[in-house]
Amino acid sequence: MDNASFQFVLFGLAAALVSNFSRSRVWRSIVLMAASLVFLGLLAHNPVVLLPLAGFLLLGYGGLILIERGWSRSTVGSIVAILFVYIWLKKYTFLPGGIFLHFPYFTLGLSYIFFRVLHLLIETGDGRENHHIGLGPYLLYTLNFTTFVSGPIQRYDEFARDQFATEPIVLGVRTIGLQLERIVRGFFKVNVLAMLLHAVQEDALAQLVHPYSPHSVRLHAAFKLAVVYPFFLYANFSGYIDIVIALARLMRVRLPENFDRPFSATSFIDFWNRWHITLSTWLKTYVYNPLLVALMRRATSVALQPLLGVICFFVTFFLVGLWHGRTSEFIFFGVLQGGGVAINKLWQLGLARALGRKGYKALAGNSVYRAMGRGMTFSWFSFTLFWFWADWKQIDKVYLSIGVLQWLGVWLAIWLSATVVLAAWEWLRAALLSIRTSGGPVLTSRYARVVYASALGLASFVITVLLNQPAPDIVYKAF
């Protein structure tokens, strides 16, 4: 049930069906709460393992009540307490091992709950969320089964707007059709596409580190290994997000989008506007903006101000990386994310200074420059992902499997290939979408959607049910 399985989809569709028996917000909330509790029960099996999670939620709610009652000083205290308990429950390695709980407990979804609780505390402390939030709505928001396992991270006001609306949002047959198509597409991405890409990645890894692999095979494997993982991760994560967004919409709640064709990004900063959007937006809202304001208050020099943005970018995206895990690999992953974004910003500033604003704008619009930027963005992201999926031992093995010069050659080949292939893809996509009728592009018409949803559905059915191919886990549920 914590995967994009048939069982999960059927469970979500059943909950959506029951939820639509009445348009009353009370009924819909009861159904969502019941579905979320059943979901949690199916995942946890034993209620005892849920106790730490329950404690975390109550701590957050306690902080919220204190802030609502005017104890403004408790805002910082609550945030610190939530932050500490989160780090403690997630067993971050920099804390002494002796203080951790030494029995198995449930941490699935904790990271996403953490963001939601922190968001509520900050917004309430700032007075931007000035409506009282009851325990029921709080639990509905934090335990919502559609966003529980891997997000997306939704704001409370957006959730409340749809979930508690007296007149719920329209759910016409066209909307239902679109959601079903999206579920099929998401299911295909996770269970077929990601499964195949995962197989290629595992195969490449085995070939790369196998002592008897010939050198040419290793070079090819190194290329495959680096190129395939970003696509696998995208198919795995965005497929799951497609499913939960569609299920939530069938329950008359609009979840925020988490992806916007990330491999079309022409710079690393642009990439993070398109990949795991709700996470980067959350951190930009609650880390980047306040930090920039604070630094600008202290450093009044106009010349320094662009550099302050660079520092804030680094800190924000360092935290994005760090959030993914508790080990030193993820600290380095954070450094690479933060470093990538900061260098990208410095590059933009440097070019703008050298070429002037007009010149830089002209360059940024140049299709060759954009294509090379797209290739570079993909290559950098794929490079950083080694610290995402592997530990130091594996990374060591992988990088020692061929020489330094060969690795440089592999990365150059990846950059050039990504530049050409992604540019070709952008061109093809634009060309296909330009085939239009009066109703819009033919490819996004309901007729085309029915055709490819049927095809993807058939392929998914054959691969998962008849061929019994095991899909890899949803990667982001581990965070």
Next chain:
Amino acid sequence: MTPSNPNETGDDASKAELPRHDWVLLPMLGLLTIFSLAGSTEVIARLMFTDLSTDKEGCIVRNDSSTGWRGNPNCVSLEKGYESEPTEIRINSDGFRNDFEFAPKQPGTYRIVMVGSSAAMGNSVRVATLLPAELSEKTGRRVELYNEAIEGWGGTPRNIAFRFSKALSVQPDLVLWILTPWDIRNAAGMMPHDEILPDETLLYPDRKDRAPGTQMASSGNGGILTVAVHALSSIRGFVSDAWHNSRSDLMLVHFMVELESQNQFVKSQNLSRQDAQYLGAEPSEKRLQHLQELDSYVAEIHQQASDAGVPVAAVFWPNATYAAVLSQAEWPAGIDPFSLDNELRSVFVNRGVIYIDVLPDYRNILNPQAGYLPYDGHPNADGNVTFSGMLAKELTNGAVPELKATVQSLPPQQRER
């Protein structure tokens, strides 16, 4: 935060309703897509995967319960399996698959008679033609091999014991018994009606284990639920049967296995079915029963061989799943492929049969499942070459004193697939 995409969520109220004709047109379009895809896939599969047999039924006699399956003397047939190349099957006048007639032994020649089932009987590139050359090269003496393996029920331990005198009648210096998991599972079988698990697909255990993994509950709490569960099970059974009878199944499994990494392949094999794969660290009751049956035929065979003064060496040839698990760095909890290996060693050694252990050699091979036909499960040409190499190495390392290597040769090249 980012709002939902209206194109995805369908929130454009002006387009909320469908024109009436779309209520018919869209489902028809969906069905048309599904049937067209399914149909075209089946057509492509039938064009790509064909079989052929000019005289297959004639070359193996399958209906004589007094002899079990046996070769039809002097029969020649051109055969092609769905996944293999056309091969000429030539049965000699003694009823075994050899391209030559059995003849009196020449002085200085070391003669091996090989017994076993379909894996040993072989396809285009086969152990019977590879092994003598490898052994001759390693030992520096002339080694010849008579292949007395018979496919299917002709190669069960019971059948081998039954016609073992034929193997001894050609004055062998060694009887080499090649044993597969299927042979162990059907040790007491002589004809198809003897099978212990009534399932034809056990010939192809890998294929069987690709059946849907999520089992439907067999019974509900009564009433509507039970009816619903039975109805769903029936539909599922119907779809599953139709699928397994299609050529599309064969084609997709074939390409899927070719594409899969070793880990993916092992995961897709449903190792929880340990009875079928014999991979459990602890023997199941069925496994113990099969080993007991095997033991009785080993005793019988050894007695005959011992009376004739001929040594017998047995070797276990793992199937694709078994080989892939062997080659993995770590095994899931409860899985230990060397558990059966140890049990087989004790069965054979206790009865005085030499046990040739090639399983440790599979630890050094990357993707050993590529040495088997993906759907059919039998070893392919690569698998035969690999196995022959291992077998030659183990036979000449002193296990059979007369075959101890005298020529120093380089270690076999580890092959990349």
